Amino acid sequence: MEGGDHLAHERKKAQFDVEAMKIVWAGSRHAFEVSDRISKLVASDPAFRKDNRPMLSRKELFKNTLRKAAYAWKRIIELRLSEEEASKLRFYVDEPAFTDLHWGMFLPAIKGQGTEEQQQKWLPLAYKMQIIGCYAQTELGHGSNSSKWWPGGLGKISTHAVVYARLITDGQDHGVHGFIVQLRSLDDHSPLPGITVGDIGMKFGNGAYNTMDNGVLRFDHVRIPRDQMLMKVSQVSREGKYSQSNVPRQLVYGTMVFVRQTIVADASCALSRAVCIATRYSAVRRQFGSQNGGPETQVIDYKTQQSRLFPLLASAYAFRFVGEWLKWLYTDVTQRLQANDFSTLPEAHACTAGLKSLTTAATADGIEECRKLCGGHGYLCSSGLPELFAVYVPACTYEGDNTVLLLQVARFLVKTLSQLGSGKQPVGTTAYMGQVEHLMQCHCNVQKAEDWLKPAVILEAFEARSARMSVACAKNLSKFTNPEEGFAELSGDLVEAAIAHCQLIIVSKFIEKLQQDIPGKGVKQQLGVLCNIYALFLLHKHQGDFLSTGCITPKQAYLANEQLRALYSQARPNAIALVDAFNYTDHYLGSILGCYDGNVYPKLYEAAWKDPLNDSVVPDGYREYIWPMLKQQLRTARL
Numbered sequence: 001m002e003g004g005d006h007l008a009h010e011r012k013k014a015q016f017d018v019e020a021m022k023i024v025w026a027g028s029r030h031a032f033e034v035s036d037r038i039s040k041l042v043a044s045d046p047a048f049r050k051d052n053r054p055m056l057s058r059k060e061l062f063k064n065t066l067r068k069a070a071y072a073w074k075r076i077i078e079l080r081l082s083e084e085e086a087s088k089l090r091f092y093v094d095e096p097a098f099t100d101l102h103w104g105m106f107l108p109a110i111k112g113q114g115t116e117e118q119q120q121k122w123l124p125l126a127y128k129m130q131i132i133g134c135y136a137q138t139e140l141g142h143g144s145n146s147s148k149w150w151p152g153g154l155g156k157i158s159t160h161a162v163v164y165a166r167l168i169t170d171g172q173d174h175g176v177h178g179f180i181v182q183l184r185s186l187d188d189h190s191p192l193p194g195i196t197v198g199d200i201g202m203k204f205g206n207g208a209y210n211t212m213d214n215g216v217l218r219f220d221h222v223r224i225p226r227d228q229m230l231m232k233v234s235q236v237s238r239e240g241k242y243s244q245s246n247v248p249r250q251l252v253y254g255t256m257v258f259v260r261q262t263i264v265a266d267a268s269c270a271l272s273r274a275v276c277i278a279t280r281y282s283a284v285r286r287q288f289g290s291q292n293g294g295p296e297t298q299v300i301d302y303k304t305q306q307s308r309l310f311p312l313l314a315s316a317y318a319f320r321f322v323g324e325w326l327k328w329l330y331t332d333v334t335q336r337l338q339a340n341d342f343s344t345l346p347e348a349h350a351c352t353a354g355l356k357s358l359t360t361a362a363t364a365d366g367i368e369e370c371r372k373l374c375g376g377h378g379y380l381c382s383s384g385l386p387e388l389f390a391v392y393v394p395a396c397t398y399e400g401d402n403t404v405l406l407l408q409v410a411r412f413l414v415k416t417l418s419q420l421g422s423g424k425q426p427v428g429t430t431a432y433m434g435q436v437e438h439l440m441q442c443h444c445n446v447q448k449a450e451d452w453l454k455p456a457v458i459l460e461a462f463e464a465r466s467a468r469m470s471v472a473c474a475k476n477l478s479k480f481t482n483p484e485e486g487f488a489e490l491s492g493d494l495v496e497a498a499i500a501h502c503q504l505i506i507v508s509k510f511i512e513k514l515q516q517d518i519p520g521k522g523v524k525q526q527l528g529v530l531c532n533i534y535a536l537f538l539l540h541k542h543q544g545d546f547l548s549t550g551c552i553t554p555k556q557a558y559l560a561n562e563q564l565r566a567l568y569s570q571a572r573p574n575a576i577a578l579v580d581a582f583n584y585t586d587h588y589l590g591s592i593l594g595c596y597d598g599n600v601y602p603k604l605y606e607a608a609w610k611d612p613l614n615d616s617v618v619p620d621g622y623r624e625y626i627w628p629m630l631k632q633q634l635r636t637a638r639l
């Protein structure tokens, strides 16, 4: 079959209104319209071509990224795009660049930690891109006194950085503070006196994150003007006197709360992209299972394929909704901070840290699983999956190593439990800890597989598991005379308790989403199926936790798995429509296997001939190396 829509028969099977689901996925009609318009704008502009990335040398790749970034900025100005539209445009250009750090961290750091005066001075320059900034926190070695190492945009492009360094006045160390530092001349881009700066070198994968100039930075007797210390949290007077505002010191780390929140939203984009590719290809691919000479089985109909693919599809939706909620939480905490209410900052920190950890780990693993789900073709760059994996996998490390972040969550949980004794009622995502006595002894009320479809049953099982794991950690910790020693010794269990808590958050936010009014024929039902797949898949995967804490019985674990299989069958006819609802253009997907029309094989065949290696029939190097070898063997054979 040539041309046409090879997936049309699949699209006809959908039992829900795909257009309505697109609005739910986007978050609102307005968000959908912006996203749809900007994605098409980028896809239709040849200047944003990206299929040649894996073939380019580092220098060509980097120059190409600079060209695209400059062109994108020109279009943003010409079209008078709003901030929302401009950020969508950068998203659909789909190439990591110094601009991510400028807009994503440098500007937010000044907004969050600069005084009004500092904001008035620096933000207009940054908004007009008259200065370009990065975020320099991480060090090559340890302590805030060696060389900065890793900051994106630092290596070759940034003119300024927010640098985190120890503040010492009158011989007293006041800990880490943020400073705006000019790095390069605004005239000829050369480093300012005392500053050594450069790129840290090639990173994992061809193309991929190598479009970014992650950098190294050293200072030698560099003077930073006093008014370039970010002074919202603490100040140094002209006389060198240090003082602190009436705000928690933790606000110095506020930019991380913001960025981790965006990383959660981004996880749903990266995972949904991989899942879209794997789902479409699984419907196109037929392999074995032919009966009476009929067509072979579509691999999407194999239960094993479904049990690997559909939980990822459900996870993409789950991460989307928890990301939406996290954005709300961040907005809420920001408004409270402005009114000097700091009470929800620890929870916002724990939620952003924990959810960043969980969603990036699941997404990185999920992209790799999608590659395997596509068989051999998944390993071709033209599948889009190798590059997506290489770009995505550092998300498990940047903005805080995922294990380190889970330990932060564990500290928060242990603290929450310890405060119960003093009568402090937990709120928000830890409110369930208030019912700890009930959760420690409740029994799961599942007698038949369908009982697992009740939201209250699922929630109670997840709450009980999380509470019991945290309480067990707290009890074990209390046996240590030195709490830090105990924390280190039990860190493995603490990480598992933190994971259980964060999974509960994701499940509960999906369930809350379903309690909203969701218009569109069959949309809510499909989301209900996905929500149950997500929850029961987690329960099945972590059944060891649920069983060992006595939250469910072996029979109930068996019933959960039985229900899960039934849910896969319900999701099957809707699978293609559920990935169509992401509304990704072929340009954004960047994958032959995932193309909308499913016309995979002719496109793969054509693409192969475009590889530079096929420019000539006899490759470069043949005459030099292979021909003499063949000749030699021919001679030996004749002897």
Ligand SMILES: CCCCC/C=C\C/C=C\C/C=C\C/C=C\C/C=C\CC/C=C/C(=O)SCCNC(=O)CCNC(=O)[C@H](O)C(C)(C)COP(=O)(O)OP(=O)(O)OC[C@H]1O[C@@H](n2cnc3c(N)ncnc32)[C@H](O)[C@@H]1OP(=O)(O)O
Binding pocket: 091, 094, 095, 096, 097, 100, 104, 135, 137, 138, 152, 208, 250, 251, 253, 254, 256, 257, 259, 262, 263, 266, 345, 346, 349, 387, 388, 391, 397, 398, 399, 400, 401, 404, 408, 411
């Ligand atoms: C195929 C092509 C695809 C192309 C794709 C294209 C484009 C993608 C484009 C965009 C992607 C979109 C979104 C992503 C956006 C940006 C990402 C882009 C690039 C990545 C940039 C990366 C930047 C970085 O990595 S910056 C460096 C970040 N570093 C870390 O996170 C270090 C981790 N460590 C910590 O967080 C530590 O806690 C600390 C901050 C170093 C402090 O340590 P310490 O002093 O030991 O104190 P603690 O004991 O940990 O904590 C003390 C006290 O403070 C509380 N605390 C800690 N952190 C925070 C916080 N952030 N907020 C509030 N409170 C905090 C802690 O709980 C404790 O409190 P307590 O005393 O009450 O217990």
Ligand SMILES: Cc1cc2nc3c(=O)[nH]c(=O)nc-3n(C[C@H](O)[C@H](O)[C@H](O)COP(=O)(O)OP(=O)(O)OC[C@H]3O[C@@H](n4cnc5c(N)ncnc54)[C@H](O)[C@@H]3O)c2cc1C
Binding pocket: 101, 135, 136, 137, 138, 149, 150, 151, 152, 209, 214, 394, 397, 398, 399, 400, 401, 402, 403, 404, 407
């Ligand atoms: C692509 C990329 C982009 C980046 N961009 C930036 C940027 O723009 N700006 C910036 O400042 N930084 C940036 N970083 C740096 C990033 O934030 C750090 O790499 C990250 O915070 C992890 O720190 P680390 O590299 O020192 O790892 P380490 O802390 O050395 O971790 C090594 C191992 O030790 C374990 N470990 C560490 N501490 C503990 C602990 N307390 N308990 C138990 N286990 C522990 C970790 O789990 C990990 O397995 C970037 C990194 C990457 C990969």
